[in-house]
Amino acid sequence: MLEDIRSLAKAPKEEYYAPGHRTCAGCGPALVYRLVAKAAGPNTIFIGPTGCMYVANTSYGCGPWKVPWIHAQITNGGGVGSGIAAAYKAILRKGKKTGEYPNVIVMAGDGGATDIGLTSISGAAYRGHDMLIICYDNESYANTGIQTSPTTPWGAWTTFTPAGPVIPEGKRIWQKDNPKLMAAGHPALKFIATASLAYPLDLMNKVRRGLNATGPAYLHIHAPCPKGWMFAPDLTLEMGRLAVQTGMWQMYEVSGGRFKLTLEPEKRLPVTEYVTRQGRFRHLKPEHIEKIQQFIDAKCVEAGIKAVTPPATA
Ligand SMILES: Cc1ncc(C[n+]2csc(CCOP(=O)(O)OP(=O)(O)O)c2C)c(N)n1
Ligand code: SF4
16 A cells, blocks of 8 residues: 655655666656656566656666566557466465566557557556556657647647648647546446646655556656657656646546546636647747637546636726
8 A cells, every 4th residue: 555645855766667768858747657657666677668757768678677578569569467466366376376466567658558558558557457547648649759649639740630821720630538438438447537737746746646546547747858759858847737727637536436627727718828838839829829729728628627728908
C-alpha cells in the first residue's frame, strides 16, 4: 500500500528515472516520467511502447531507468503489460518467487494509448489485469515529427495538419476524450484520473491511488512538449498550469464509480491566455479562438467547472 504524499517536501528523495537521457530541454513527458517513477518507487516494472519516452531515452545499451523497463511496440503496451502482470501473479501463486507483487506500469504516449495502441490498452483494461496504464499526453506523435494524434487539439498546427490558405485553422477535428472512453467501456477499471505535470503532488498521489487499486487503473497526464507546441523550454510548467487554469485541461478522478473534480481553477482564465503562448496556434484568428472557447466552456460545464472569468474592463 503506497501512502498519500502530504507535501512536495515529503516526497521521496530517491529518483528511479535518472539523468542521462536525450530528451529535448524542458521535455514535459520526461518530467512526468520522473514524477511517476518517484511516486511508484523501487518495486516497479515499466513497459514503454515506442515513442519519445522510448527512443529519446535509450541509446545503445543504456537508459535512465533504475527499475526494470521493457520496450513494447507502440501497438501493444497493454498486451505486454498484461503478460507481465499475469505471469507475475502466477509465479507468486505457485510459490516460485516470494515478495510483493510489483507495480506494473505502462507508460504510453497518446499515440500508444489512444490511437495505434488503443486496442491493446483497452483489452488489458477490459480483461482486468492488475496494472496502471498511463498516457503521457503531449498531444502529438512527437517522436516521428509532430504528426497529429487524436488528442491534438482542434486548431493546432502539426506536420499532418498544416495551416494554410485552404485550411486556415490547422486541425479540423475535435480532440478525442480518452479518459471518458476508457471509463465508459471498461467495467473492470478501478480508478480513472487525469493529472498535469504542473501539479506534481496531485500527480504523484494519483499514481499511488492507481497502483493501490487491485485491478486495472488508467491515468491520463497532460505533458506539454516545447518542441512540438513551439514554446520556450523554460515555460513547460507554465503551459501545464495555464492549461488547467483555462479549463483546456481538466483535473478529476473516478473511483468506485464516483466522479470527483480534484482541482478547480479559482478564476477560470479565457483560453486566449493559453493558445496565444504557443506557436502551434499562431495562425488562429479570433473566430477560431472563440470556437475553442465555446468547446471548452461546454466541457467545463459538463465537469462542473465554473464559468470563464470575463476579461477585465478598463
Ligand atoms: C505500427 C507502427 N506505426 C508507426 C510507428 C512509427 N512510430 C514510432 S514512434 C511514433 C510516435 C509515437 O507517438 P506517441 O505514442 O504519441 O509518443 P510520443 O512520440 O509523442 O512520445 C510512431 C508513429 C511504429 N513504430 N509502429
Ligand atoms: S519532442 Fe517533445 S516529447 Fe519528444 S523529447 Fe522533445 S520535448 Fe519531449
